[in-house]
Amino acid sequence: MAKNFGKWLISGPPVLYLIVFFVIPTCIMVLASFRYAGEYGGLAPVLLRDASGAHLNLTLESYQEFFSDFIYSWLFIKTLIYALVTTFFCLLMAYPLALLIARSASKYRDLLVLLVILPFWSNFLIRIYAWMILLGPQSAFSAALNGFLGIFGVGPVRLLFTPFAVVLCLIYVQLPFMVLPLYANLEKHDPALLDAAQDLGANGWQRFWRVTFPLSLPGIYAGIALVFVPVLGIFAVPDILGGTRGIMIGNLIKQEFLEARDWPFGSALSIMLTIGAMIIVGGAALFAGRRRKGDV
Amino acid sequence: MSRKLLAASGIAVYAFLYLPLVVVIAYSFNNSKLNAEWVGFTWHWYRVLLSDDIMLKAAGNSLLIALTASLASTVLGTMAGYALYRYKLKLLPVLVMAPLAIPEILVGVSLLIFFVAINLTLGLLSIMLSHIAFCVGFVAIVVRSRLSGMDESLPEAARDLGATPFQAFRLVTLPLIAPGIIAGALLAFTLSIDDFVITFFTAGVGASTLPLQIYSMIKIAVTPEVNAISTLLMLLTLFLIVVASRLSPDSIRGR
Numbered sequence: 001m002a003k004n005f006g007k008w009l010i011s012g013p014p015v016l017y018l019i020v021f022f023v024i025p026t027c028i029m030v031l032a033s034f035r036y037a038g039e040y041g042g043l044a045p046v047l048l049r050d051a052s053g054a055h056l057n058l059t060l061e062s063y064q065e066f067f068s069d070f071i072y073s074w075l076f077i078k079t080l081i082y083a084l085v086t087t088f089f090c091l092l093m094a095y096p097l098a099l100l101i102a103r104s105a106s107k108y109r110d111l112l113v114l115l116v117i118l119p120f121w122s123n124f125l126i127r128i129y130a131w132m133i134l135l136g137p138q139s140a141f142s143a144a145l146n147g148f149l150g151i152f153g154v155g156p157v158r159l160l161f162t163p164f165a166v167v168l169c170l171i172y173v174q175l176p177f178m179v180l181p182l183y184a185n186l187e188k189h190d191p192a193l194l195d196a197a198q199d200l201g202a203n204g205w206q207r208f209w210r211v212t213f214p215l216s217l218p219g220i221y222a223g224i225a226l227v228f229v230p231v232l233g234i235f236a237v238p239d240i241l242g243g244t245r246g247i248m249i250g251n252l253i254k255q256e257f258l259e260a261r262d263w264p265f266g267s268a269l270s271i272m273l274t275i276g277a278m279i280i281v282g283g284a285a286l287f288a289g290r291r292r293k294g295d296v
Numbered sequence: 297m298s299r300k301l302l303a304a305s306g307i308a309v310y311a312f313l314y315l316p317l318v319v320v321i322a323y324s325f326n327n328s329k330l331n332a333e334w335v336g337f338t339w340h341w342y343r344v345l346l347s348d349d350i351m352l353k354a355a356g357n358s359l360l361i362a363l364t365a366s367l368a369s370t371v372l373g374t375m376a377g378y379a380l381y382r383y384k385l386k387l388l389p390v391l392v393m394a395p396l397a398i399p400e401i402l403v404g405v406s407l408l409i410f411f412v413a414i415n416l417t418l419g420l421l422s423i424m425l426s427h428i429a430f431c432v433g434f435v436a437i438v439v440r441s442r443l444s445g446m447d448e449s450l451p452e453a454a455r456d457l458g459a460t461p462f463q464a465f466r467l468v469t470l471p472l473i474a475p476g477i478i479a480g481a482l483l484a485f486t487l488s489i490d491d492f493v494i495t496f497f498t499a500g501v502g503a504s505t506l507p508l509q510i511y512s513m514i515k516i517a518v519t520p521e522v523n524a525i526s527t528l529l530m531l532l533t534l535f536l537i538v539v540a541s542r543l544s545p546d547s548i549r550g551r
Contacts, residue, residue: 006461011379011388014372014432018391021429025410032409042412093309100306119313121537123490125510126526130316132514133323138330204298233399236492240514250401257405270402
């Protein structure tokens with residue numbers, strides 16, 4: 001009895017706080033997706049009173065709107081493509097770096113890991129702003145690229161406010177999320193395995209593809225999940241760097257809440273995004289689990 | 297993979313990570329209105345910053361929010377971390393992890409609907425309440441990891457020697473995990489002062505913070521004043537992170 005009392009005393013306040021400021025808001029958002037929009041933005045009342053009494057004022061309109069115009073599905077698909085491309089390039093860039101750190105002398109490893117984490121502790125907006133400067137029309141980078149293209153007679157290209165700028169910056173902000181789980185995995189590999197493979201006649205390339213890479217798959221899956229899911233909801237990167245062609249689903253959600261003021265539709269989009277992300281992650285986890293079982 | 301190729305690609309990735317930030321810092325000292333050509337060294341943009349009342353007001357708000365949010369979330373997060381360590385709970389682990397796992401924009405918009413539904417005027421208070429909600433989980437994780445590194449026999453010995461459970465906690469456990477709690481508080485402070493997405497949705501028109509101010513400057517008129525405030529903010533974050541990682545080396549990995 002006394003023990004249970006202590007348990008409730010300690011866990012009660014944080015549980016209560018998170019229920020009020022996380023669970024209830026989420027539930028209200030789910031409900032909001034079935035409500036009508038208010039006359040002046042916001043939401044119409046849930047209960048309507050008339051001569052026959054009070055009745056529920058709910059609708060599937062927001063979801064119907066989503067499926068009625070392909071433009072919304074296309075935005076989802078586009079967001080998925082951006083997330084996939086970002087994840088792929090993060091993996092491509094993170095793998096050699098994680099391997100390098102894992103194979104460095106142990107006294108340098110912590111420092112090398114810290115160097116990966118440090119830039120991502122700078123403010124999110126500052127990192128986006130940095131790319132705005134780098135990709136701007138007057139930047140040295142743009143000038144060099146256009147000078148190079150000019151040799152082949154290709155006209156000057158604009159980098160800022162394009163999908164290219166969005167994906168490049170997404171790779172930049174997500175890269176540490178791929179490096180860390182990969183490194184955590186690669187660091188644990190037993191070097192004796194590579195020695196054994198070498199003794200049995202495997203060359204460097206074979207040792208990588210047949211020993212290191214298969215062993216690192218759990219790290220790869222973890223990195224993919226950490227990079228892929230947050231990208232789906234990002235709006236600041238396309239908002240600042242994407243122009244009109246580079247927008248993602250997050251921008252539409254932001255717009256529905258702050259500019260169009262169609263909260264039910266914004267809520268419906270948010271829920272579709274969550275469900276989409278859950279299906280993808282669940283599917284990937286299932287796939288990874290089956291793979292691992294199959295390997296044994 | 298050959299070692300040289302590996303080293304070269306590693307250096308290239310480090311350059312990719314740091315070059316953009318170096319450019320931001322360098323241009324904060326550039327004597328030109330454009331972030332294009334290097335003209336000469338100046339402190340001008342820092343002087344502009346210090347006389348920018350709107351920016352200073354936003355900085356004051358950011359500090360106030362971060363102090364309140366880190367204090368409250370440290371208390372709640374320490375309780376949560378201790379409860380996670382001490383008891384087998386079903387609900388709390390989910391509640392602690394879920395806000396960290398779902399996209400930030402969803403936390404932001406759901407809190408916006410919530411505050412409007414309960415008729416709370418959007419402003420400093422709504423921002424603080426939101427920041428506490430997402431900081432609790434981070435503090436809980438840091439405190440929990442510090443607790444699991446603690447020798448369990450120490451509070452038990454105190455109990456054997458006649459201490460009440462509360463005394464054993466206050467006199468033995470708490471001093472042992474204090475570095476973890478301080479690291480958690482610094483982490484919460486950093487996350488709060490840097491937060492953009494959740495603040496963006498819960499701020500309303502009344503209150504502005506540094507990240508919101510930076511955002512509107514980027515969107516409307518970019519001057520190197522943004523570089524100056526960015527540089528200062530990076531220095532502050534760097535300082536806090538170094539202190540926090542000294543106190544609890546594992547806590548800073550993988551936010």
